[in-house]
Amino acid sequence: MAKLGQEPMVHDGAILHDVKCGAYVEIGEGSRVLNTEFGDYSYCDRYAEIANARIGKFSNIAAFTRIGPTDHPMERASLHHFLYRSSDYWDDAELDGEFFERRVARLAHIGHDTWIGHNAVIKPEVTIGDGAVIASSAVVTKDVAHYSIVAGIPAKPIRERFPKEIAERVMALAWWDWDHETLRVRLDDFRHMSIEAFLEKYE
Numbered sequence: 554m555a556k557l558g559q560e561p562m563v564h565d566g567a568i569l570h571d572v573k574c575g576a577y578v579e580i581g582e583g584s585r586v587l588n589t590e591f592g593d594y595s596y597c598d599r600y601a602e603i604a605n606a607r608i609g610k611f612s613n614i615a616a617f618t619r620i621g622p623t624d625h626p627m628e629r630a631s632l633h634h635f636l637y638r639s640s641d642y643w644d645d646a647e648l649d650g651e652f653f654e655r656r657v658a659r660l661a662h663i664g665h666d667t668w669i670g671h672n673a674v675i676k677p678e679v680t681i682g683d684g685a686v687i688a689s690s691a692v693v694t695k696d697v698a699h700y701s702i703v704a705g706i707p708a709k710p711i712r713e714r715f716p717k718e719i720a721e722r723v724m725a726l727a728w729w730d731w732d733h734e735t736l737r738v739r740l741d742d743f744r745h746m747s748i749e750a751f752l753e754k755y756e
Contacts, residue, residue: 561591564599576733581616588657589621592665594729605657605677609665610729615689619674621661626652664699665729683724684714699724715748722752 575593639646688704
């Protein structure tokens with residue numbers, strides 16, 4: 554496989570519209586990504602569907618996830634596309650621009666160094682904190698705290714990834730802002746040190 558670089562690696566069948574990518578970003582096969590920004594080193598695996606999202610650095614997004622799935626107008630007389638994609642049905646009707654403006658404004662925010670598990674769903678306007686883990690097939694309808702692990706439908710906290718004091722120290726260190734060469738020099742420490750030893754060395 555080719556090395557990742559400054560330009561995103563976009564695999565076969567992926568569809569991107571209004572997408573901004575940092576360095577070392579990878580978009581998996583068959584994924585569909587709309588109105589989204591990826592921070593450096595973040596990736597999504599195969600057949601992810603991501604809309605209206607702001608994704609931090611080093612986010613790990615598994616296959617078949619959905620982030621920011623769009624809603625239908627439940628408060629109106631009908632839920633159907635004909636209300637807002639009207640030009641698909643009549644030559645003299647226009648798209649409902651206000652509906653689409655509201656839809657794209659409802660952003661999901663994904664923090665740094667997050668792991669979104671296989672087949673998880675994150676609803677619009679939800680914020681996933683730094684270091685959080687979303688279990689496979691979870692449906693996230695509410696904000697998730699930093700370094701929290703959530704699971705279920707709807708998703709609920711099951712435990713903390715790190716104790717609060719450690720999590721706060723990691724966020725203050727903000728290793729995700731280190732440059733590419735620094736990450737390489739410190740790679741062995743990432744691999745082998747406990748989080749406590751890592752913090753003691755680099756704080």
